[in-house]
Amino acid sequence: MHPVAIGFFLLFIAITLGITYWAARKSKTATEFYAAGRSISGFQNGLAIAGDYMSAASFLGIAGMVATKGYDGLIYSIGFLVGWPIIMFLLAEPLRNLGKYTFADVVAYRLKLRPIKILAALGSIAVVILYLIAQMVGSGKLVQLVFGIPYDVAVIIIGTLMIIYVLFGGMLATTWVQIIKAVLLLSGATIMTIWTLSLFGFSPEALFKAVKETAGQKWLQPGGLVSNPIDAISLGLALMFGTAGLPHILMRFYTVPDAKEARKSVFFATGFIGYFYILTFVIGFGAVVLVGLDKIVSIGKGGNMAAPLLAKALGGDAFLGFIAAVAFATILAVVAGLTLAGASALSHDLYVGAIRKGESSEEQEIKITRVAVLLLGIIAIILGIAFKDQNIAFVVGLAFAIAASTNFPALIMSISWKRFTTAGAVASMITGLVLSVILIILSKTVWVDILGNPAPIFPYKNPAIISMTAAFIVGIIVSLLTQEPEAEEKFEEMKVRKYLGIGAE
């Protein structure tokens, strides 16, 4: 390992632990612990959201996909971006005005607390655990590769650091880890892009020409990713509305003082994330020309090492060390956000909401949260090690499918449809959850690639087109078949709070 890498790595850990120490003293009450005391500005939250969302997988994975598949990598990144405007228009303001700490608060606002909280917590925890597995396995491999630390040790280091941040520093520490990571990642990617372009006279056209000469015209045009339009639409639905159903993302909207700042944070987040994806496009192409396709493919499956290899080609071991430290920071920020979201689902939704029916002392709630953080951290480490050599390509897809089919439909119907009932919400969430899991198992990624069957039973790669549509239809039908006058009455009351923010926390 290069001394620069060790230096950045230790500096990052020292700074983030310092922040955690500072944040620990400001994380006593539940609002401080879950929502950073609602003290984060829209701009800061925009950066933190970007830091929460741009995983190492999107940095390394999308740059790698652009390097190995060309234009199709761009198609993927666009899918990851277009959910953001939707979140802004449909969710940001109502979420902030209606909820307390989790999106389940909003779904349960006018429906029956217990059943809603149990199912919403289940949806959250499923998404969080799946996402955590993907992050832990990916990061274990990455740290192993760039730092030369054994896989198991890498997973334990990451797990331990994330437990420390969240356990002691709560949302405030998590937010600042995410902000620092976002700044590091954006500046690292910017430096790489400018450096790459400078070798081509700052002309993207010259870069594309060089790509055409080294890899072929195919790299500059759409390839096999969108050959089947239904598959493409299904993937698009999962990415777009899955983003709008990710519990760790939705939780970030409670850290700002009001709906206006919530809205502003999406504007900044969308800008940062979109800018970043444009950079990864240049970085991936830069790697094709400056590193060479053979070398990228030979090291790391799916071209995952394209960005680090480009860093090495540009600035030698020192710059590689910097980019490796950035990737490490990226992993930590994402897993910390996930752990906090999972712990709040376990404690705030499941324990306080469902078991104690909303009546619990704040001290008790925080105590349970801390236990949940520890528990989730240990589970993440164990699963990270257990799934070491497993094929986990389906895991993120499943997480997005569940988020889009279980969390999003119930959330959007509860804030915008008066006739929506508890029974409708329960039926919708169960349908979404069960269908997305079953259909993923029957699809090619699991049924053929893992279970070794000759042909998939479900023909599409992503279940969202069926599971999300079914969740909406079942939710609507069951709601129409049931009556809940109380929920309808509360819908009117909710409108005042939703639009004017009167009574919002």
Place this chain on the structure above:
Amino acid sequence: MRKEELLSILRDPEFQELAKNVTKVVTTFTIIMLVVYYSFILMLAYGKDFLSTPICSSCATTIGIIVGIGVIIFSWLLTGAYIWWANSNYDPTVRKLREKFRR
């Protein structure tokens, strides 16, 4: 909040107008985003040749690259447009109504 107070806000024509406007604007913006994104997807499925065409006869840059980057920039500008609408219409009305009902 007391029941009468709640009802007086709900019955207020300005509040009803606001709720209607927000719903209308939010729906329009959402539909624009959906149309833009799914047009892109359909273009990928049915217009591959068009997207693969270079932007000029000696260029390497394809129309697809411009359209793809365009979708990213458009998405961001659209969130900016919503902010602009909300700052100039939504927020002032909310402030006015909250003053009116002293909340």
